[in-house]
Amino acid sequence: MLLAVSVSVSVSVLGSMGPARPEAVRSAAGGLAVTAPERAGAGQAVPVQVTAADGVDVALTAVGSLGMTTDHAVAAGGTATFTLTADVTRAAGQITLLARAGNASATAALVVEPGPPVDPITPVVGARSIVADGTDRSMVVAMPSDAMGNSIADGSPARVFRRHPDGRVDTQDVTMAHLLLWGLLPSGTVAGRNDVWVQAGDATGPTASLDEVAAPPVPFTLAPVDPQAATTTVADGQSLVSIRTSLLADPFGNVEPDGTAVTFDWTGPDGPGTGSAVTIAGVARMSLAAPAIPATVTVTASCRGTVTPAGLALTFASAVSAVPVVAERAPGGIAVVVGPVLQSGGAFVPDGTMANVVVADANTYRTVTSGRLTDGKVQLAVPDDAASGAVTVEVTVLGTVGTAAL
Numbered sequence: 001m002l003l004a005v006s007v008s009v010s011v012s013v014l015g016s017m018g019p020a021r022p023e024a025v026r027s028a029a030g031g032l033a034v035t036a037p038e039r040a041g042a043g044q045a046v047p048v049q050v051t052a053a054d055g056v057d058v059a060l061t062a063v064g065s066l067g068m069t070t071d072h073a074v075a076a077g078g079t080a081t082f083t084l085t086a087d088v089t090r091a092a093g094q095i096t097l098l099a100r101a102g103n104a105s106a107t108a109a110l111v112v113e114p115g116p117p118v119d120p121i122t123p124v125v126g127a128r129s130i131v132a133d134g135t136d137r138s139m140v141v142a143m144p145s146d147a148m149g150n151s152i153a154d155g156s157p158a159r160v161f162r163r164h165p166d167g168r169v170d171t172q173d174v175t176m177a178h179l180l181l182w183g184l185l186p187s188g189t190v191a192g193r194n195d196v197w198v199q200a201g202d203a204t205g206p207t208a209s210l211d212e213v214a215a216p217p218v219p220f221t222l223a224p225v226d227p228q229a230a231t232t233t234v235a236d237g238q239s240l241v242s243i244r245t246s247l248l249a250d251p252f253g254n255v256e257p258d259g260t261a262v263t264f265d266w267t268g269p270d271g272p273g274t275g276s277a278v279t280i281a282g283v284a285r286m287s288l289a290a291p292a293i294p295a296t297v298t299v300t301a302s303c304r305g306t307v308t309p310a311g312l313a314l315t316f317a318s319a320v321s322a323v324p325v326v327a328e329r330a331p332g333g334i335a336v337v338v339g340p341v342l343q344s345g346g347a348f349v350p351d352g353t354m355a356n357v358v359v360a361d362a363n364t365y366r367t368v369t370s371g372r373l374t375d376g377k378v379q380l381a382v383p384d385d386a387a388s389g390a391v392t393v394e395v396t397v398l399g400t401v402g403t404a405a406l
Contacts (some may be wrong), residue, residue, distance in 0.1 A: 003356065006184040019033075019222070023057075030057070031052065031053065032099050032101055032191075034049075034050050034132055035048070035108075036049075036097055038091055038111065039111045039112075040112055040113070040159065041089075041113055041114075042091065042092050042114050042115050042147075042148040043147060043341060044089055045086040046083065046088075048083070048084060048108075049079050049082070050073075050082070050101075050106070051078055052075040052079070053078070054075055054076060055075065055113065056071055056075045056098045056101045056102070057075075058072065058074070058080035058099055059072050059101070060073070060080075060082045060097060061098040062088050062097055063095065064093060064094070064095040064096070064112070065091045066090070084110075085112070090148040092114040092146075092151075093111075093112055094110070094111055095110045096110075097107045111124040114148075114150040115152075116146060116156075116202070116203070117144040117152045117203035118146060118203050119203070119205060120203075121142050121199070121204060121205035122208075123204050124141050124142065124208060125138055125139070125185070125208040126139060126141075128211060129210075130187045130212055131187060131213060131215050132188055132189055132212035132213060132250075132252065133137035133187060133252070134186075134187060134189050136186075136187040137186045138184075138185040138269075139184055139185060140160055140182060140183050140185055140196050140198070140208065141181070144158060144176065144200045144203060152176055152200065154360055155175060155177070156175070156200065157173065157174075157199055158175070158181050158199065158200035159171050159197065159198070160173075160183040160197075160198055161198070163195040164188060164353070165192025165194065166192075175297065181198070184300065185210060187212055190254065191212050191250075191254035191255075191257075192211075192212060193209055193210070193212075194209065194211070196208045196210055198211075209250075213254075213257055214249065214250040214252075214256050215250035215251065215254070215345055216305050216306050217248040217250055217303055217359075218249065218251055219307075219308065219309050220308060221245070221246045221308060222244070222299055222301055222312040223312065224241060224248075224283060224298070224312075224314070225242035230314060231315075233290055234317050234318065234344060235317065235398060235399055236349065236353075237291075237292030237353070239289070240288065240290070241288050241290065241314060242285060243264075243285070243286055243288060243299060244283055244286075245279075245283055247282045248279055248303055255280055256279050256303070258280055258281070260304070261276055261277075261279045262277050262278065262286075262302070263277060263301065263303070264276065264277065264286050264288075264301045265301070266288065266297055266300070267286070267297070267298050268297035268298075269291050269295040275288075277392050278381075279303075284301075292354075292398055292399065293398065294316060294318040294399045295341065297314045298313050299311060318399055319344065319349065319398045319399075320342060320343060320344070320398050321340055321344065321400065323343075323395050323397045323400050323402030325402040325403060327404060327406055329384075330381065332381070332383065333381050333382050334381070334383075334384050334391070334406065335380075335381055336379070336382055336395070337377070337379050338355045338371075338373070338378050338379075338395050338402070339373060339376045340375070340376035341355075341377070348375055349373060349376055349397065351372070351373065351374050352373070352374075352375045353372065354397070355372070355378050355395055355396070356370045356395070356396045356397075357369050357370060357382060357393065357394070357395050358394045359382045359387070359393050360391065360394075361387045361390065361391045363388060365387045365391075367382060367383065373397070390405060390406065391405070392404075392405050393406065
């Protein structure tokens, strides 16, 4: 007949484990009796005694979460003595002890309790980046363990520390449960880096970072980087006008982080266009090419869903005031000489500027050709085989028109 003693144990300790508790007879049957502590700390050496007749070989098997081990001892003085080493007791949980001698057996149960927490306690934070709007939140999780690698006991107290971007440190008391401890990290309204760490007992560990970033910006405006230069830039198809946003900040005054994308959209004589830039110190800048004809270009921008309430209008005046044209009939067509075409101020227009030539008569004849100016001039030969009567030569350079009649 086998007498088994069942013991229900609640594990809830945080602190240094003392010696194994006083021994007690846990089970006795068939002339065998097992005496072992009810509890022991993880990694402790645990003495076990089996009462048996002198000279009897006793086998003691320990079955735990790490597997099974068996040891033998010969009873002397009515007792076989065993020691469960740290290799057997290093994992927290229950160990079942089975003593056998011949056909006789007896069992006992030993509860191995986790020891106190040890360094380091490594926190894990996620999400790593949240919006500093007072409503977003993140979470910290840690798994404090003892010297044997066991999670500390459920119910063990711990504390989460958080250093805010403004230097303020607050704490949150948490409790170990289901092998974990965790705490919520609500956002504030000041953007910057938070440091988060965990302490349990005398153990602590490294910090984990939590970034609080600015919310989408409030409505912002656009302006030329150099207002004076913007008013004098002409429609030459090559000059650039630099524009910038106002400081991009959220409702709490947090500046948008460097690298925040800003999209610029514009409409002009060539139709709609778009470009993008990123912020540096809360401001995004972009260069816009002047159109090739006099016009007004209207620019808007958007950032994280916020759009400029009004567009920025840039007006580009004509780059040239006159386009000299000389046309004369030549064998096989019409010779057209354009130029010299001068910019405002008297210099040649840039080499490569396009001159568009249209030759038409009073009926249906019309031919179009073009060429690029060099030193402000270009000479073109236009066929006039199908033309009849008087013809008109019209040349357009950067939106300014010059004519000649034949």
